Amino acid sequence: AQTVTQSQPEMSVQEAETVTLSCTYDTSESDYYLFWYKQPPSRQMILVIRQEAYKQQNATENRFSVNFQKAAKSFSLKISDSQLGDAAMYFCAYSVRDMRFGAGTRLTVKP
């Protein structure tokens, strides 16, 4: 069975600093996709970043980057220069035939 684990229910970061959110997954597949979604208080799910498993290069999107370790089945999200608007729930997701989500990490940004 596909499972996604986010071991940090809550994280806190000071504005302008860097924070890393952890995610591990379990699969026997060799080709799959990984995603980080952000869910602010509005409940809207917003795609932050996506990584194809066959690509060794880590994906980046402006202040957001991932550390993808395929052998370790690890997919962490690094947020640099944190902003107040980054405060939200962050969900890691894994997809082959359907998408499976982790339980989420609530990120608080302190001014």
Added chain:
Amino acid sequence: NAGVTQTPKFQVLKTGQSMTLQCAQDMNHNSMYWYRQDPGMGLRLIYYSASEGTTDKGEVPNGYNVSRLNKREFSLRLESAAPSQTSVYFCASSEYAPRVSDTQYFGPGTRLTVL
């Protein structure tokens, strides 16, 4: 371009009542999905539709039915609501079939309470 829209935003039902959640997308996407989100858990897939006229079960389909009315619309029906179906429901769409694992775009969600 509204993206993915859902109606209603909030709903309260009594046990045994039925209702239909509506979802529409204007991105000309082929695939559509219904998820539920419960406290302390990530989203779980209820049903999906890879293309117009097809539907398939996801991880938690029991107690639900779906209809892919046309390419734009995908509805979720609760025939006899139970308190265990209290949740936030999200509709999503993606350009390609699920196996291609394309990015999914989500609606704003419907908060459903079953008393």
